[in-house]
Each structure stands twice: as structure tokens, then as C-alpha cells.
Amino acid sequence: MRNAAPPRLVALATGLLVAASLTIALPAAAHPGHDHGDEISATTWANYERVTLSRDVGEPIDLAVLPDSRVLHTTRNGQVRLTDPAQGTTSIVNTIDVYANSEDGLQTVTLDPDFATNKWVYLYYAPRVMVAPYPTTTATGSAPNTLPAGADASYWEQWKGYNQLSRFTWNDATNSLDLSTQQDIIRVEVQRGQCCHVAGDVAFDKDGNLLLATGDNTPAGTPGANGMAPMNDRVGYNPGLDSRRGAGNSNDLRGKILRIDVQDDGSYTIPSGNLFAPGTAGARAEIFAMGLRNPFRIDADPVTGAITWGDYGPDAGTANPERGPMGYVEWQSTTVPINGGWPFCHGPNANYNDWDYELLVPGAWYDCNGTLVNNSPYNTGLSTLPSATAPQLYYGDQPTHQPWPEFGSGGQGPMGGPTYRYDEENPATTKFPAYWDGKAFMAEFSRDRIFAFTQDTADGPVTRIQDFLPNAALTAAGMPIWDNPIDIEFGPDGSLYVLDYGDGFFRPNPDSGLYRVDYVEGTKGPRVDLQASVTSGQAPLAVEFDASGSKHPDGLALSFAWDVEGDGTFTPGPATTSHTYTEEGQYAARVQVTDSSGRVSLASVTITVGNTAPxxxxxxxxxxxxxxxxxxxxxxxxxxxxxxxxxxxxxxxxxxxxxxxxxxxxxxxxxxxxxxxxxxxxxxxxxxxxxxxxxxxxxxxxxxxxxxxxxTSDDVALLNPRELQAEHADARSDGTTVVDDESAAGFRKLTDLGPGEWLAYEPVEFGGITGVELRAAGEGEVSLHWGDAGAEPFATFAVDSADWSLASTPLIEVPEGTGRVVVTSTGGVDLDRFLFTTSIADVDAALTALRQSGDVTNGALVSLGMRLDRAAAAYAAGDTAKALTELRFVRTQIPERVENLDARAVLLRAVEAVIADIEQAIAVP
Known part of the structure; x- marks a missing residue:
């Protein structure tokens, strides 16, 4: 062991211990005839082992592997944690005082290239306490989208702040950052109180220059954007709703990759080769790449010098001929400075126009392949920008949305990753094979996948996309699957370290974790499952420990040893044990599991004595x-x-x-x-x-x-929209298919749901719901079941129409509590959507006008019709405020959803008439 065992009672100054587990790898056996550079060995997934290093690591954001293969990792709320694989423990070693709102907080942790000598560790974060000329602290809560009554533009000053890149020295004696050594390197001005797009990753290029990625600091749900590029510059609206002020601004550090040379005193100089030369009026010389939305993860190839990143995109599921392209995400590799084009251009350099957010009409189109002009009133930089550069890769929701079907379907979350470089001199027996040398890796957060990209040149196209160690292979091997990987990094041992965010959002996720992927031919280590009957309480605290769920992938016999007080002494015993803690404090209770070949795995769980979790x-x-x-x-x-x-x-x-x-x-x-x-x-x-x-x-x-x-304890409640699309089901049986269909409400449908097939929504709670309406086509009976497809249906719909038809049913006895709704069919039925209603209402005069107005798309017919139905139902129930809310929303959507000008005018007049009638009736000014 490299370090001495921790004391029995962990001192609070050392940090909070959390659960962890790991496998200590033994040298892999040689395999004659295997080159380790050949594709067969390198892509035989049985040769890899995904080892759990730590679980329950809070809301994890970033990781950095120390030279001795210990791992630093951050959480958004300001914690710096240290996982020690040799001990099987994780400790909170530092807490940074951060402004934690939405995505703001502590982001990156990165080691200096000369860390072994200078011990510098870099953190990028939102400081809670700021210095002049910024407010000392930021107002609590969230900034509004529009000025409060009576306020002027100075109101927004209270929300100004900055994110900060600082560095600290690592203290080997205390195993923590020495916060007194802080050097502040650069500040990035931001608009606080709104979500999202912080980015915040740090890397170093092959020449030792520091690279900092920043996000555009613009909400994804900007009013009026509707999934397109947010450029809302209406008077009185929050300036943060216009991405042109940041990502498209040459004089602003947001939405960029910055490249600087940090000096010994923490100051920096500008290296040659950035996008703008020092002294260029209206441009920041720190900028290497601009026009980026949220380049959450960046990296640099130490051999070619290529800088790689993944960039998130907007959420439009389809292109809008009046506004711009569908939402894509991107992956980029470049050795030269570029303008990524956002928010003027996106994906395959497809352009947006200068949409008028007040009149809701299109403006002039931006020229992505020629002269690109930033015409935002908030632009403080150059008007004419460098031409946009398209990424090597881009993709959307479905394989049909990009030229690369290898990406498959699902959400999009491109986490840029490292380029692997094979080191023949590295003595680690678990390092990745030479086959992967020069390939760039990318984690797909939303699809739980890791990809490897092959390029002939660093700036050239991707010639091959490989799905690395897919979840199906991990499941077959009994190993934990990828679960929203948020950061990946190759360690000094040539293994791939992975930080999984888990399935929750903006919370400490119970299924988050830190993992290491080793190349191990032959026998793998034990899989440890450690449970504790209780993890907190007052002394004396009796705890039952159970590791009987531990398994070996090859069926080898296992033996157990326990260190329940964390003093470094393991005592052999059975798979279960118990202990009573009599002294207050925190303990890292550990189990050591050894297989008959001598491979060892450790797991730990933190026991808190003297305080009970709320x-x-x-x-x-x-x-x-x-x-x-x-x-x-x-x-x-x-x-x-x-x-x-x-x-x-x-x-x-x-x-x-x-x-x-x-x-x-x-x-x-x-x-x-x-x-x-x-x-x-x-x-x-x-x-x-x-x-x-x-x-x-x-x-x-x-x-x-x-x-x-x-x-700390937390809870989460999910709120379903009353309209649930079939293609958005939370789970579907094998064989069910989603296809594009312009006549469907969301332009997609689930096709040909037949006997034995199902889809499910979860969680669902029926409080206040009195009926369900189905839009479907085909022939068969569609049923809703509670919990399982085999349960008796609580609602049924008869479908008998080749075209879309509506079927509704009242809910007489609704299931109680929160659970799972399963949908089945007796025949081949196409499903569009379900509408869960408080009443099944007749369509009012405005909806009739819509259906008779001529050239109106079916998507608009369904979506706007739903809103008008809800308005009619609300008005019938006496809820005039709700009716007006729905009608006014329809009024704002008509210019976007109804392309035919005559039909648009007819519908607008009808809706305006209904609004006027209601307002007059209740004397609304």
C-alpha cells in the first residue's frame, strides 16, 4: 500500500467519507499470439473490466487523475473529493464557497502539466462572494425574463457576476488543496440568476497553454425561441436571452474556448495563433474558438495539438423553414482557431434568420458561408465576424437526422473526451491496447454510450465511428453500465476513468459513481455488493453489514474480511457482520472480497454516528x-x-x-x-x-x-404535461417502432402496436384527472393498465379508422398513488398521443374556425386545437383566468404554427374575438 491506513475515527478536518468500492488489478496473463494492437483483441469486450471506485459521490461534475492513480473529483455545490483506490475510500478534502444556482457552482478540476513538480490544481467556479465592480453577492432566487413594473435597465446590474479560474497547490501531507495558495487567473463575466450553459472545462495543449471552455450563458428555454437559436432582444427583456451578446460577440469571453499562457505569478500572456491578434479593436485576444453554445468537455491531443470538444445544441426536433435548422449537437477537432458559428449557424453550417421576437416574423438570414454579421443591440465587439466553420460531426434525435447512423437515436449529450496515446514504456498491465492509439473518445451523456473516432488528419473528417464497450456487453458481463457519463479521462496507468452523473438532475444522485475501465484478458475481479442496515444515528449505533450479494463473473469462490471501524485492520469473517459504534464521528466501514485466484476488491460505506440524516x-x-x-x-x-x-x-x-x-x-x-x-x-x-x-x-x-x-437529504417530484406523446414513452417493448409523420402532433408516431407489445409512462399520478383522450389510427382495442401489462385494464379505447381519429373515455375508478401506466393493443394500431383531461369538452368557435381555415398543417391543427379545447373547458368550468391564459398562448403561436397567411388571418381573428368577448365579460382592461 502506498499510504498508511486511515485512523479508526476519521477526523472531520480530513473530510466527509462517502461510499466507495474498487478492484485491485493483478497483472494480466500473457496471451501468446495476441499483439494487443490488433482490432480483434481490442474490440473483444470481454477483455475489459469496468471497476467501481466510488458510489454516491454527490452531484459529480469533473475528475482529474493524480500521478499515483488517486482521483480528484468535484461536485457542483463546491466539494472537492479524493478517491483512493488503494484504500477503497472517498473523502471530501475541500469545500469551495460557491454561488450555486442552476448550473452555476464548482465545475472543473484539472492538474497542471508539471503537477509532479509544482503541485498546481486548477478549479473553475462561480464564487459566492465577488469583488468590485460586481455586487458582493448575487440576489437570491432566479432573475425574471422581463423587467418588473417600474424598473429600468439598471435592474439587471444586480444579476451581473463572474465565473473564475483559480489554482491552488496540492498538499501531500494533508491530502488536500492548500486554499491559502490561491492564484486567480481569469474571470468570465456572466449574467446570473438564469439557466444555463456554463461549460467550464480546462485542458492544456501540447505547448503547455491553458484552454478554458465557456458556455453562452443563455437559457435553453428563451421565450419565443421554440427550440431555435435564442436571440430575444426585445426591449424590457433580460439581456441574457440573446446569445449573440456572448457566443457571437468577439469582445466577450462567453461561448468560447480561451487559450492563454499562465505565468508563475498567476497572470497570463497571449500565445500566438489565437483567433484575434492582440490589440485588435473590439476583440479579446484570449479567444481561440468562438461561436459555441455549451462546450462542456474539451481536450487536447498531446501529439497532433488538436483541440477537441463536444458542443450541445438547441432542442428543435425539426427544421422550421421560417426560422432555421433542427437542433443538432456537434463534435469538433481543430488545430487552428475557428468560429463555430453559434447562434447564427448550427450543425452542417445551416443558418438561422434574425427572427423578430416582437412581431413573430422572420428577418434576414445570416450568411454562414460568407460575411457573418452580429447585429445584436448587446454586441460590444466586431460587427463582421470570421466565417463559420462546420463541425466534423453533428447528429440529432434519430439516425435519419445525420449522415452517421452509428449514433443511433435518443437524446443528445456530447461530452468531448481525450485522445488516447499508447505508451509502450508504461508498465501498467491494464493499459488500453495500442489499437486505440490516436483515436478520440467521446462520452454520450444522454445515450449512455462511449464512442471512439478515427481521423486521417487532426483537422480532417471522421472516417470511422466505433461504439466502445456498449452497455449490452457490460450487462452480459455483470458489470455496471454507463449511466450518464459526464467526464472521461485516461489516467497515467493507461486506464479510462469515468465519472457517471446518474439519472437524477441537480441533486446528489444515488446512482452516480466513479469508475475505471481496465484492459484485462482472462480472470476479472469480484463484484462487491455492500449494504448497511442503517448509515446514521446516535450512539450506540448498531449496524448490520451484508456483502452476500457479491459475485464473481467467472463463478470463483469468494472470501471476506471486514474493517468496520476504518482503522486499516481487516478481520476474516462471513459475508455478513454487525458492529455497534459507541463514539461519535464518521467511519469508513470496509469489506475486502478475495477470489480464489487472489484478486481483491474493496467496498466501503460511510457510517455517521452522532447525527441522523433528515x-x-x-x-x-x-x-x-x-x-x-x-x-x-x-x-x-x-x-x-x-x-x-x-x-x-x-x-x-x-x-x-x-x-x-x-x-x-x-x-x-x-x-x-x-x-x-x-x-x-x-x-x-x-x-x-x-x-x-x-x-x-x-x-x-x-x-x-x-x-x-x-x-443532507433530498426529494424530487416530476410533473407530467397533460398531453403525452406516444413516442415519448418512458419504456417500450422490443419490436415497437417510432417513425416520422408530419400529420402527428409531435411529427412522430409509434407505429403498429400489436399484441404482446407495450409502452409505459412512469411516474404517473391521476389526482384531478377524470378522462383520457387518445389520438390513434388502425384497428384494435387500446388498453391502459396500472403497473403491469398483465393487470386488468382501467381504461379502453376502440380504434377503427385508417386515418387519425379521437377516442375518449371517462376514468370512473382511477388508480391511487404514483405508479406506472402500461399501454397495450389487440391489433396493429398507430399511436399519436394521450391527453389526460379534467373534462372532455366540446370544441369552441375558434377551434371550428381552425378546422375550416384551409391550408393548416395537421401538426398545428392538433397542437393549437388542444389548447383551444383546454380554454373551452376552463371557461365552461368558470375558470376565466385559465381560459385567457390558454387563448393568449394560442395567439402567440398562430404566426409560427400556421404558415398559410389567409388561414393565419382567419384564425387570429377568431381567437382575438373570443379573447375580446371574455375580457369584456369580466371587465379585464
Whole structure:
């Protein structure tokens, strides 16, 4: 062992211990005749082992592997953690004071290229306390989209802030950062109080220059953007809604990759070869690449000098001929400075136009292949910009949306990764084979995949895309699958280190984790499963430990040894044991599992004695309940804590955001307190094809004990839109197919659902729902089941029409609680969508006008018709405010959704007439 064993009682100054496990790799056996550079060996997935190093690592963001293969990793709330594979433990070694709102907080952790000598570690974060001329601290909560009544443009000054790149020296004696050595290198001005796009990754090029990626600091759900490039420059609106002010601004550091040469004192100079020469008026010389949206992960090839990154894109599921292209994501590799084009150009250099956000009409198209002009009123840089450069790769939701079917389908989350370089002199027996030398790796956050790209030249096209170690192979081998990989990095041992974010959003995810992928031919190590009956409480605390779920992939016999007090002494024993803790503090209880070949795996779980974790429950809204966009939702949490006599509601932090494709969430509002009223966004802002839902999260941090630290617990509630598209089902049986269909509400449908096939939605809660309406085509009976396809149906629909038809049914006895709705069919039925209603209402006069107005697309017919149905139902129920909200939303959407000018005029007149009638009736000014 490299380090001494930790003391029995972990000192709080050392940091909070969290659960971890690992496998200690033994030398792999030689395989005569295998070159390790040949494709067969390198792509035989049975030769790889994905080893768990740590679980429950908070909300993980970034990792850096130390020279001795220990791993530093960050969490958004400011924690720097250290995982020690040799000990099987993870500790919180530093906490940075950060402004944590939406995506803001602590981002990157990166080692200096000369770390072995100078010990510098770089952090990029949003400091909570700032220096002049910025406000000392930022206002709490979220910034509004528009100026409050009576306010002028100076109102936005309170939301100005900055993200900061600093470096600190690593102290080998304390195994932590020495915060007193802080050097602040560069600040990036941002607009706080809104989500999203921070980026914040750091890398070093082959010449030792520092690279910093920054995001465009513009909300994905900008009002009026509808999944297109956000350029809302309306008077009185938040300046942060116009991405041209940052990503498209040559005099702004947002939406860029910066390239600087950091000096010994923390200052920096500008290396040659950036996009703008020093002294260029209206341009920052730090910029290497501009026109980027959210280049969350960047890296640099130490051999070719190529800088690579993945860039996130907007959410439009289809192109709009009046506005621009569908939403793509991108992967780029370049050795020369470029303009990526955002927000004027996107994907295959497809251009947007200067959409008028007030009149809702298209403007002039931006010239992506010629003279690109930034005409934003917030632009402080050059008017004429460098021409846009298209990425090597781009892709969308479906294989038909890009030239590379290898990407498959699903959400899009391109996490740029490293280029592997094989080192023959590296003595590590688990290093990746030479076959992967020179290939760039990319993690796909939303699709749970890792890709490897082959290029003939660093600036040239990608000639091959390979799916590395797919989840099917991991599942077959009994290893943990990729679960939203947020960072990947090759360590000094040539193994691939992976930080998985897990399936939750903006919370400490129980399924997040830190892993290492080794190349191991032959016998693998044990898979450890460690459970504890309780992990916190007052002394004496009796804990039952159970590792009986541990397995060996080759069926080898296992033996167990326990170190329940974390003092470094392992005692052989059975797969289960118990211990009573009598002294307050935190303990890293560990189990060591050894197979009959001598391979060893470790796992640990943190036991806190002297403080009991709080319990927090979101009482309302109920998880899985239904809302309409624009609803005001009552929020209430209940908190209990064994030690805190009085619950301080100011310690309850909550957020509301828009979930997207079950892969990520864009927070819209944040606050504190046990109760609140959350106004769901009237306009989801992600485009009509996108899978959008609401999510409320809440957490409570208790007061801690006399010795034991504070503990935090959280809860999440998902809010379903009342209209659920069939193609957005949370799960589907094998054989079901989603295809494009312009006549469908979301331009896609689930086709030919037959006997034995199913789709499911989860979570679902039916409070307040009295009926369901189905839009379908074909012949058969469609049924809804609670929990399982074999359960008795609680609703059925008869479908008998070759064209789209509506079928509705009241819900007499709705299932109770939160659960899973499973949809089945007796015949080949195409499914479009389900509408969960509080009443099944007749269509009012405006909807009749829509259906008779002529050249109106079917998508507009369905979507706008739904809104008008809801308005009619609300008005019939006496809820005039709700009716007006729906009608006014329809009024804003008609110019975008109805292309035929005559039909547009007819519908606008009809809707305006209905609005006027209601306003006159209730004397609304």
C-alpha cells in the first residue's frame, strides 16, 4: 500500500467519507499470439473490466487523475473529493464557497502539466462572494425574463457576476488543496440568476497553454425561441436571452474556448495563433474558438495539438423553414482557431434568420458561408465576424437526422473526451491496447454510450465511428453500465476513468459513481455488493453489514474480511457482520472480497454516528401528477430530523426546471422555504417535438452534531404535461417502432402496436384527472393498465379508422398513488398521443374556425386545437383566468404554427374575438 491506513475515527478536518468500492488489478496473463494492437483483441469486450471506485459521490461534475492513480473529483455545490483506490475510500478534502444556482457552482478540476513538480490544481467556479465592480453577492432566487413594473435597465446590474479560474497547490501531507495558495487567473463575466450553459472545462495543449471552455450563458428555454437559436432582444427583456451578446460577440469571453499562457505569478500572456491578434479593436485576444453554445468537455491531443470538444445544441426536433435548422449537437477537432458559428449557424453550417421576437416574423438570414454579421443591440465587439466553420460531426434525435447512423437515436449529450496515446514504456498491465492509439473518445451523456473516432488528419473528417464497450456487453458481463457519463479521462496507468452523473438532475444522485475501465484478458475481479442496515444515528449505533450479494463473473469462490471501524485492520469473517459504534464521528466501514485466484476488491460505506440524516418529502405536488404549461403549482415539503428540534425552512432549498428527454433538466426558478407557488413556464421553449416535463427538487441540510457533520437529504417530484406523446414513452417493448409523420402532433408516431407489445409512462399520478383522450389510427382495442401489462385494464379505447381519429373515455375508478401506466393493443394500431383531461369538452368557435381555415398543417391543427379545447373547458368550468391564459398562448403561436397567411388571418381573428368577448365579460382592461 502506498499510504498508511486511515485512523479508526476519521477526523472531520480530513473530510466527509462517502461510499466507495474498487478492484485491485493483478497483472494480466500473457496471451501468446495476441499483439494487443490488433482490432480483434481490442474490440473483444470481454477483455475489459469496468471497476467501481466510488458510489454516491454527490452531484459529480469533473475528475482529474493524480500521478499515483488517486482521483480528484468535484461536485457542483463546491466539494472537492479524493478517491483512493488503494484504500477503497472517498473523502471530501475541500469545500469551495460557491454561488450555486442552476448550473452555476464548482465545475472543473484539472492538474497542471508539471503537477509532479509544482503541485498546481486548477478549479473553475462561480464564487459566492465577488469583488468590485460586481455586487458582493448575487440576489437570491432566479432573475425574471422581463423587467418588473417600474424598473429600468439598471435592474439587471444586480444579476451581473463572474465565473473564475483559480489554482491552488496540492498538499501531500494533508491530502488536500492548500486554499491559502490561491492564484486567480481569469474571470468570465456572466449574467446570473438564469439557466444555463456554463461549460467550464480546462485542458492544456501540447505547448503547455491553458484552454478554458465557456458556455453562452443563455437559457435553453428563451421565450419565443421554440427550440431555435435564442436571440430575444426585445426591449424590457433580460439581456441574457440573446446569445449573440456572448457566443457571437468577439469582445466577450462567453461561448468560447480561451487559450492563454499562465505565468508563475498567476497572470497570463497571449500565445500566438489565437483567433484575434492582440490589440485588435473590439476583440479579446484570449479567444481561440468562438461561436459555441455549451462546450462542456474539451481536450487536447498531446501529439497532433488538436483541440477537441463536444458542443450541445438547441432542442428543435425539426427544421422550421421560417426560422432555421433542427437542433443538432456537434463534435469538433481543430488545430487552428475557428468560429463555430453559434447562434447564427448550427450543425452542417445551416443558418438561422434574425427572427423578430416582437412581431413573430422572420428577418434576414445570416450568411454562414460568407460575411457573418452580429447585429445584436448587446454586441460590444466586431460587427463582421470570421466565417463559420462546420463541425466534423453533428447528429440529432434519430439516425435519419445525420449522415452517421452509428449514433443511433435518443437524446443528445456530447461530452468531448481525450485522445488516447499508447505508451509502450508504461508498465501498467491494464493499459488500453495500442489499437486505440490516436483515436478520440467521446462520452454520450444522454445515450449512455462511449464512442471512439478515427481521423486521417487532426483537422480532417471522421472516417470511422466505433461504439466502445456498449452497455449490452457490460450487462452480459455483470458489470455496471454507463449511466450518464459526464467526464472521461485516461489516467497515467493507461486506464479510462469515468465519472457517471446518474439519472437524477441537480441533486446528489444515488446512482452516480466513479469508475475505471481496465484492459484485462482472462480472470476479472469480484463484484462487491455492500449494504448497511442503517448509515446514521446516535450512539450506540448498531449496524448490520451484508456483502452476500457479491459475485464473481467467472463463478470463483469468494472470501471476506471486514474493517468496520476504518482503522486499516481487516478481520476474516462471513459475508455478513454487525458492529455497534459507541463514539461519535464518521467511519469508513470496509469489506475486502478475495477470489480464489487472489484478486481483491474493496467496498466501503460511510457510517455517521452522532447525527441522523433528515427525512424530506415533497407533499405537493405529488410525484407524477399532471399540469398544463402556465399553471401555478403549490409547492410544500415536510421535513423531519431526529436532532433538529425546530426545522429552519430557510435551510430547505428548492428548484423548478424543465426536464428534457429524461436526460437533463434546465432549472428555471430556485428558492428556499418549505412552501412556495411555482409558476410553470407558459411556453416550454424546446420545440413541439421535444419530450418536456416539469421537475421540482428540494433538499434540507441539518445542523449536524457535536462531532458528526451536517447531513443532507433530498426529494424530487416530476410533473407530467397533460398531453403525452406516444413516442415519448418512458419504456417500450422490443419490436415497437417510432417513425416520422408530419400529420402527428409531435411529427412522430409509434407505429403498429400489436399484441404482446407495450409502452409505459412512469411516474404517473391521476389526482384531478377524470378522462383520457387518445389520438390513434388502425384497428384494435387500446388498453391502459396500472403497473403491469398483465393487470386488468382501467381504461379502453376502440380504434377503427385508417386515418387519425379521437377516442375518449371517462376514468370512473382511477388508480391511487404514483405508479406506472402500461399501454397495450389487440391489433396493429398507430399511436399519436394521450391527453389526460379534467373534462372532455366540446370544441369552441375558434377551434371550428381552425378546422375550416384551409391550408393548416395537421401538426398545428392538433397542437393549437388542444389548447383551444383546454380554454373551452376552463371557461365552461368558470375558470376565466385559465381560459385567457390558454387563448393568449394560442395567439402567440398562430404566426409560427400556421404558415398559410389567409388561414393565419382567419384564425387570429377568431381567437382575438373570443379573447375580446371574455375580457369584456369580466371587465379585464
Amino acid at each position: 427525512v424530506i418529502e415533497i407533499v405537493t405536488p405529488v410525484d407524477g401528477s399532471f399540469v398544463d404549461w402556465g399553471d401555478r403549482v403549490q409547492f410544500e415539503v415536510k421535513v423531519t430530523d431526529a436532532e433538529d428540534e425546530v426545522i429552519d425552512c430557510s435551510r430547505v432549498l428548492w428548484s423548478y426546471g424543465l426536464g428534457h428527454d429524461n436526460t437533463h433538466t434546465h432549472p428555471l426558478f430556485t428558492g428556499s422555504g418549505c412552501t412556495a407557488v411555482v409558476e410553470t413556464s407558459l411556453e416550454a421553449g424546446h420545440g413541439e417535438t421535444e419530450n418536456i416535463y416539469g421537475q421540482i427538487g428540494a433538499s434540507y441540510t441539518d445542523l449536524g452534531g457535536a462531532v458528526a457533520p451536517e447531513l
